[in-house]
Amino acid sequence: MIDLDSPPYSIIDLLLWFVFVVDYSWRFFSSKAKWRFILENIFDLLAILPLNAIFTVLRLGRIFRLARLTKLLKLTRLLRIIGLTGKLERKISRFLRTNGLIYILYVNIFIVLVGSSILSVVEEKSFSDSLWWALVTVTTVGYGDIVPVSLFGKWLAFLLMLVGISTIGMLTSALTNFFVKDNPDEQIKLDKLQDELSGQRILIEKQSEKIEELHRMIQDLLEKT
Structure with a gap:
């Protein structure tokens, strides 16, 4: 069983806390609306509060420290993970909304599924092989382990390659706009x-x-x- 209170896990926990402190402090002092920043990043604030040190200084009793403090420490670690997860989720959600990228991904998924289904019927291949071929083609990797033989399959491959190239261009544009809007x-x-x-x-x-x-x-x- 992993013991979070002993090395190396305690060191990892301390480093994680330090990263949160630096990140939160930098964003707090860079923000113009301080109270709004605190309210919008409440999980990040809770994640960096040194609850174990606070209760130790207050000396609330050995029993309380042993029974309650352990739970609070675990809760603190959980809050750090929640804060990090929430922050990543917000950034990912905002990135997917940039330039309608989420809808482009939906279209890509639909085309890959339809294309692999059609190829499995036309080329008489298994759906798993057809799906693998469609994914490799749309990402413009082209391993060449599965190659369409029929004319229809070749045209389908050409369509998937066009979709993949267009998606890469849109993804690059979305990345640029995302980082510009983020700053x-x-x-x-x-x-x-x-x-x-x-x-x-x-x-x-x-x-x-x-x-x-x-x-x-x-x-x-x-x-x-």
Whole structure:
């Protein structure tokens, strides 16, 4: 049985707690609305509270510490895991909603299932082999262990490859938008930089026009002389 109070599991628990503290502190001090941040990240706050140290300092009695503190320690570890899981779940959910990626994945799953079903009938293969072929094809891996022979199967493979390539492009776009939206301050800086570059480009174009005009004037003067 794993004993969470003895090394190396206690060390892992301590490191996990330290990571939560650093992460929470960084996000807290970076946040402008402190109270709103606390309310939206209540599980993260509970996960980093040193409940064992608090009750030890208060000296609430040996029996209470032995009976209750053990449960609180286990609850604290559970809260840390819940906090991490909840945070990951929120990020994954937001990522899947970016650019409608969740619907693209649904379409991909539907096409893979339909394509594998059709191939199993047309090529007279087992559904498991057809499903494996469809997954390998749509991910553009192409191991080549299962190859369609009929013309219809080849066209189906071509369709799955197109779907896979399109999905990779959409996934890349969703990743870019996700990280940009996840850092709004960086997006603001990027927009300001783009505006400055646009302004500089306009100035350069105006200067170029003036230089060309001066060049024409010089040419006219040289021709007259």
